Amino acid sequence: xxxxxxxxxxxxxxxITAALVVLLPLAVVLLTxxxxxxxxxxxxxxxxxxxxxxxxxxxxxxxxDGQMLSAFANTAVVLVVAVGGTILIGSMTAYxxxxxxxxxxxxxxxxxxxAALVPGVTTQxxxxxxxxxxxxxxxxxxxxxxxxxxxxxxxxxxxQFIRSIPVSxxxxxxxxxxxxxxxxxxxxxxxxxxxxxxxxxxxxxxxxNDFYIPFLxxxxxxxxxxxxSLFRFKGPxxxxxxxxxxxxxxxILPTLIVFLFLQRFLYNGFMRGATK
Amino acid sequence: xxxxxxxxxxxxxxxxxxxxxxxxPAARRTRRRARxxxxxxxxxxxxxxxxxxxxxIANMVAYSFTDWDGVSPELNWTGAENYTELLTRSELFEVxxxxxxxxxxxVVQIVLALYFATVLSxxxxxxxxxxxxxxxxxxxxxxxxxxxxLYFFQDGGTLDSVLRLLGVESDxxxxxxxxxxxxxxxxxxxxxxxxxxxxxxxxxxxxxxxELYEAAEIDGASRWQQFRYIIAPGIRPVLSLSVIxxxxxxxxxxxxxxxxxxxxxxxxxxxxxxxxxxxxxxxxGLASAxxxxxxxxxxxxxxxxxxxxxxxxxxxx
Numbered sequence: 001x002x003x004x005x006x007x008x009x010x011x012x013x014x015x016i017t018a019a020l021v022v023l024l025p026l027a028v029v030l031l032t033x034x035x036x037x038x039x040x041x042x043x044x045x046x047x048x049x050x051x052x053x054x055x056x057x058x059x060x061x062x063x064x065d066g067q068m069l070s071a072f073a074n075t076a077v078v079l080v081v082a083v084g085g086t087i088l089i090g091s092m093t094a095y096x097x098x099x100x101x102x103x104x105x106x107x108x109x110x111x112x113x114x115a116a117l118v119p120g121v122t123t124q125x126x127x128x129x130x131x132x133x134x135x136x137x138x139x140x141x142x143x144x145x146x147x148x149x150x151x152x153x154x155x156x157x158x159x160q161f162i163r164s165i166p167v168s169x170x171x172x173x174x175x176x177x178x179x180x181x182x183x184x185x186x187x188x189x190x191x192x193x194x195x196x197x198x199x200x201x202x203x204x205x206x207x208x209n210d211f212y213i214p215f216l217x218x219x220x221x222x223x224x225x226x227x228x229s230l231f232r233f234k235g236p237x238x239x240x241x242x243x244x245x246x247x248x249x250x251x252i253l254p255t256l257i258v259f260l261f262l263q264r265f266l267y268n269g270f271m272r273g274a275t276k
Numbered sequence: 277x278x279x280x281x282x283x284x285x286x287x288x289x290x291x292x293x294x295x296x297x298x299x300x301p302a303a304r305r306t307r308r309r310a311r312x313x314x315x316x317x318x319x320x321x322x323x324x325x326x327x328x329x330x331x332x333i334a335n336m337v338a339y340s341f342t343d344w345d346g347v348s349p350e351l352n353w354t355g356a357e358n359y360t361e362l363l364t365r366s367e368l369f370e371v372x373x374x375x376x377x378x379x380x381x382x383v384v385q386i387v388l389a390l391y392f393a394t395v396l397s398x399x400x401x402x403x404x405x406x407x408x409x410x411x412x413x414x415x416x417x418x419x420x421x422x423x424x425x426l427y428f429f430q431d432g433g434t435l436d437s438v439l440r441l442l443g444v445e446s447d448x449x450x451x452x453x454x455x456x457x458x459x460x461x462x463x464x465x466x467x468x469x470x471x472x473x474x475x476x477x478x479x480x481x482x483x484x485x486x487e488l489y490e491a492a493e494i495d496g497a498s499r500w501q502q503f504r505y506i507i508a509p510g511i512r513p514v515l516s517l518s519v520i521x522x523x524x525x526x527x528x529x530x531x532x533x534x535x536x537x538x539x540x541x542x543x544x545x546x547x548x549x550x551x552x553x554x555x556x557x558x559x560x561g562l563a564s565a566x567x568x569x570x571x572x573x574x575x576x577x578x579x580x581x582x583x584x585x586x587x588x589x590x591x592x593x
Contacts, residue, residue, distance in 0.1 A: 011395050015402075018392065019409045022467070025424050028434040032427065046427070046437040089321045096317035103311075108318060115329045117578050121528045121547050122571045125554045125563045126336035127328060129346070149324030180313045209417045211531055216555070230419045231535065241430075244423055251420045259415055263408060266415070270472060271479050 026252070033058050033245035040242050058246035062233075066247050070222060071229035075208060078140055078225060082147035083203050086154050087196055094158035095184050099170060116152035124216060131217060142217035143225070147207055154199045157272055161195035162188065198269040201262060205255070226251050333571070339564035346560035358565035368566070371546045374458060374533075375526045378545075381462035382522035385470050386515070392470075393477035394503060407478065411471035418468075422535030425464045454542030461533050461543055468532070469525070473518050480511040520581040524574045546570055 032040070034050035036057070062068055097109055127146070128137075136142040165188065173183050211227040218225070224232065230251050233244045259266060340358055344351035362368050392410060396403050413421070428434040429450035439446045451457040484506060492502050530547040533539060539548040546566070554563035 015392070015395070015406050018388075019406060022409050022413055024438070025428045025434055025467075028437075029424050029427060043432070045440070046432065046434045047441065089324065092317040093321040096314040100314035102314045105314075108322065111322075111325060111330070115325060117575060118329060118333065118571065119524060119528050119574055121530055122550075122567045122574065123329070123332040123336055125550065125560060125567050126332035126339060128554070129335060129560075130327060130331055145324070146328060149328040155321075180317075184317070205415055209415075211418050211535070216551075227417055227419045230417070230423070233423070241427055245427065248420045248423045251417045255415050255417065256412070259408070259412055263404075267407075267411065267475050267479070270414070271476060 029245045033249045035242050058242045061243050062247040071224045071226045075225040078143050079207050082144045085148035086151050086203050090154040090158040093155050094162045098162045138220050143213050158195050165191050202269045336564045340568045342561045344560045345558040358562045371549050374545050377458040377462040378526035378529050381466050385466045389473035392474050397481040410474050413468050414471035418531040457541045457543050464532050476514050480514040484510045523577045
């Protein structure tokens with residue numbers, strides 16, 4: 001019996017250690033963001049508590065000089081348009097592929113399936129030329145188009161879900177004289193709500209966090225999204241860790257709030273996303 | 277994932293009414309419209325798919341046989357020269373060694389995730405708290421993670437302070453040597469991605485019916501035997517998915533090393549190198565060849581995985 005107790009204690013110890021390893025680096029950055037530059041200089045160490053726990057001056061600096069406000073605005077625009085577009089594209093594709101039999105249907109499905117295997121990072125060299133030739137380089141359209149156009153995972157989620165909607169519903173609507181578009185808009189889309197919620201969450205977080213695409217396609221400073229704007233802190237704030245920390249916390253905070261409120265959806269959403 | 281098999285397995289949907297107009301002795305007009313309608317829905321998605329996925333791949337393969345610099349209208353056919361350059365100039369190929377660090381890290385990551393998933397599926401106390409804590413890093417912005425860990429590994433930063441607290445005096449520059457830097461960065465990658473693997477495993481384990489454990493317990497099976505004979509087979513599809521994600525992930529690491537070190541001190545990865553070749557040194561041809569090589573490797577890995585584990589069973593929802 002004691003052996004079991006020791007094993008239990010060890011398990012708990014491992015869990016607590018893991019929690020510390022996850023939380024400590026974040027907690028220290030939070031502490032640092034509340035310190036003054038003088039406190040940073042006197043070398044009291046990274047773990048020391050800030051003198052004034054309500055010192056938000058660094059956040060102001062990050063907001064003002066780090067252009068975080070326009071970054072959040074740009075991110076919001078990209079997020080809303082790209083996620084909205086993804087929903088339309090994903091649900092339309094799923095509707096067409098699942099509810100109709102037409103020539104080349106298998107080819108279309110295969111094209112979408114195959115595209116999921118191509119990691120986006122590898123093709124950017126050539127994607128860049130296409131985005132550039134479409135005149136979208138250095139505009140918000142570049143990330144919007146790429147997020148909308150290359151998201152196969154969402155199509156999968158919609159496909160999986162649309163199969164569970166009974167075809168008899170479509171037929172009933174058809175008998176009432178609805179055409180394919182009315183069926184899609186009035187029957188399918190409302191019933192896809194859970195799938196839409198999943199896509200909004202998964203896609204939203206992915207777009208919010210993406211660095212690679214805005215970094216490649218939007219070099220202009222006023223087109224910074226939160227990833228690229230935060231990345232630019234590296235230059236001007238070089239050794240000012242208190243400001244960099246404040247910016248970092250500002251970026252993490254919305255994620256934390258979303259996470260706390262939508263935990264359950266998040267687990268399921270990412271599970272669906274990853275297993276396709 | 278294979279669309280047709282899933283369809284066949286679905287008993288409740290009669291196949292015929294799916295195609296309105298085919299079974300009914302309908303007018304030709306409806307039949308024609310039924311043939312056009314799906315394409316109206318597919319026009320935009322297909323256009324985007326072709327423009328942003330297939331056209332780039334085709335172009336990339338074409339560029340890889342040229343010496344194009346990405347801007348000038350002039351480009352010359354160079355045959356397989358870019359590929360020979362990639363394979364013979366050792367510094368261009370060395371970046372693959374860096375992937376080794378991440379590959380090892382992902383083994384550690386999968387083992388840890390499996391351990392925590394198993395432990396938390398047995399012991400319900402504080403499960404939601406630990407689940408949340410372990411998963412949260414996966415949701416954090418990559419740049420923010422980069423900065424958190426730049427400060428973590430900094431001289432006199434979080435790690436040094438913790439070590440001092442534990443009585444270890446260290447003035448080791450964690451990001452100073454290639455080995456130490458790559459190990460540290462791979463560690464950050466474990467910190468970041470462990471949560472996803474963990475949640476996937478936990479979901480798979482929890483979808484195993486509880487009676488199986490009870491029956492095993494009555495038969496006197498130990499915890500290890502329960503893991504070996506109940507959990508392990510139950511999570512095989514998810515495990516193989518995690519392996520494939522890890523391998524392709526290790527080959528295409530970009531964010532963390534780019535943000536934290538910019539590829540300095542031997543931390544340059546294949547993708548960082550490709551991005552630099554293409555956008556800093558204007559060697560679009562060579563960069564395309566590199567990207568084609570990476571793409572082929574990733575596809576090969578995926579193909580091998582598909583052969584080993586047929587994927588219909590990867591279905592958690």
